[in-house]
Amino acid sequence: MGLDCWSPNVGIARDMRWGRNMETPGEDPLVNGLYGAAYALGMQQPDGTGVVQAIATLKHFAANSLEGNWSSPRCPDGLCTRHSIDANISAYDLASTYYPPFRTSVEMGGALGAMCSYNAINGVPSCANGPLLDGRLRGKWGFQ
Secondary structure: OOEEEOOOEOOOOOOOOOOOHHHOOOOOHHHHHHHHHHHHHHHOOEOOOOOEOEEEEEEEEOOOOOOOOEEOOOOHHHEEOOOOOEEOOOHHHHHHHHOHHHHHHHHOOOOOEEEEOOOEEOOEEHHHOHHHHHHHHHHHOOOO
């Protein structure tokens, strides 16, 4: 493998104040997933010898939607950052809104890279979430 491109961002643009809205295709899980799949397929085309020269890295898995600093009594010292936020999201919303763009990008596009999000999801940091990374991303969706 050659280069690792830290893109595409297939996160859901759910709040106009989010600092990464311009990086995503929008607020629709289906559109974001198809965009991610097409991006991965295009970026990861092998060269004439069959070697992939660059890999697409899906960002930010999962439920990342805060950049900057926001005041909230729910966060340490009353200040929420992408490192301190705990996204409390129902299983239904995760399955119907936040997971589909990543699943489509992996299953249809064969994305070879994924970046976990800084935030926690329902009390568990995303980058240390075994059921999220090993169970769902690798296990159910076949991410390599």
